[in-house]
Amino acid sequence: MGGFIDTLQFVLAPQVVNGLSIGVAVILMALGLTIIFGLLDVINMAHGEFYALGAYLGVSLAAAGVNFWLMLLLVPLIMAPIGYLFERTLIQRVFHHKDRHILTLLLTFGLAIIMEDLFKVFYGPQALTAATPIEGASEIAGMFFPNYRLFLMAIGTAIIVVVWLVVYRTSLGAMVRAAAFDKNMASSLGVPVSHVYAGTFAFGVALAALSGVLLAPVYSVFPTMGKDFILMAFSVVIVGGLGSIKGAVIAGLVLTQIQAIASLYISPSWTDPLVFAIMVAVLMVRPQGLFGRLGHA
């Protein structure tokens, strides 16, 4: 009996909470991906590197003496114009080509490789750490959690809610959804479609960079960090349905919980293949994912 309570209190319950904190991190990554795909029909392979760039930017700003909380505001503000410019100058170049999917995939993949090497050139190959802005740990019902992780879960949830509200409850969001649903009709009704495209891309990039700043104190900062969450985020987006925010949130929570609990009973190395197997199964039964596309809900 003592053994069972031990397992429940020390192993199972913390596992669920830890899985939740990883889930929030994955959803933050998946959100940007799914919004960009849902609207532009572009799979952004450099999404992970924008996340890394956000984290590196945070490290540089911290070295320059900028306060962490200010950084949460500053980094997305710096990154959004970069994303906007990238969409206008590079994505738009191949956007109207008949091989758009292949070309944008190659374009963003190439960019990812270049960015990763640039991180090595400018910051070196070794890992850097970001100071934890909230120190200490709290005991909740005999379980022990770092305060910063609790904060991450709270702010992550807040960001997800805000993104949802912006997309589904504002006129800006209505324009985005309209452009995604039928760009010709939206354009004829006065929606500035090209700006909406670039703006949405910028929004996705800013979101990735913000996640980079938020997650750096837990996961540290190094050149290949962009690859960390991206496979998981892609799986989440595919299972949830490409372009669906609701799908990303639900699939993100479910898949990370499956991983967290499964890692107690099978080798942790098998939890990634497990998620990919679920993804394959979903693709076979329901190729469009659990939920529909942005603007098609």
Add this chain to the structure above:
Amino acid sequence: MKTVFAHKLLAASMLAGLAAAASAQEAPIRIGVVTPLSGTYSALGQQVKWGIELATKEINAAGGIMGRKVELLFEDEEANPSVAVPKAEKLFQVAKVDFLTGTVNSASTLAVGQLAERNNRLVATTVSFSDAITGDKCSPNVFRVNAKAGQQSAALAEWLSKSKPNAKLFYLGPDYEMGRSTVAAFKSAAEKKGAKTVGEVFAPLENKDYSPFFGQVRAARPDVMYTSVAGNDTVRLFTQMSQYGLLKNMTVVGASGTLTSQNLAAVGKAGEGFVTGVGYSVEIDLPENQKFVKAFTEFAKAAPDLYGADSYGVMYFYKAAVEKAKSTDTDKVRTAMRGLEWMTPQGKKIMRAGDHQAIQDMYVTQMTNGKFKILSKVAGDAAIGPDTCTKF
């Protein structure tokens, strides 16, 4: 017409110069160094290069080996066996090197060793840890002058049994060859000395979040955790353990590659108290080491680490063997190397004839205020373990 004449004159004077040089002394002994000069392991390769260059400078200044100067030929292996092999082949076939060293990645050392067998040349590693190199994959053409993983675990287990008798141990390793073999080696060494295993977990290589394993660690209530993660994985594991307050009542011990100059800065305070078994420390209180540390620091403008020290030592190993053999002939040098005793910054080392593994004193060091301090010394023959090589 004028230019043709000038060319002829130039060629003639060059030939004369070459002839003069050749008569002044015999052709130099050529030593190939295949080591990572770029990429993730370039910091290790840099130490290898400095150590070898410093020893070569000293040897040449003192008259070379049997009156012949030593010439070094460097190639970048990128810590990748498929790069190391063609570069080593080039050095053997085209540059006709007499001896080859420098490989870092254990797989590179094994691959280059096979190549050495085919080319009838000798190679030595100064860095690779894998026990297999002088164990079940040993080769008559391969020598190891540095301490293998088994010697490091033996030293650490010895220290553990004295400072924490009958400790309850939890193991956390990266889930691939190196992680599984280091954990297995330390587990058997520690259990023989009375430690009790309370749990083990293997996390995927480049795992991002270790918190899913912390519950198992807590429930097992260990006194000591052994880990052999490396590189960025160490940064994450230590940072996250510290954030979860796991480091408070637990001693963390591990492989010598877990906490290195490459990730020390990023690990920071979370690495304090970490204990490991290792074959070299700048702190070793021997006149040979003090002399070496001073010369190395002046030469490289950086402190030596174990890779620099062992790479420095390999040059004197080769020198001692050639002088004993009075030849650079492969068979004669190999015979001379077997059982050879030579001096290194770590004191006297003995090359065991049966498996070509150097026997040396081992040290247990602890991270204290950002530096490794020596806690205890384990005699060479207590740490070496049995000879398991059956190929020669």
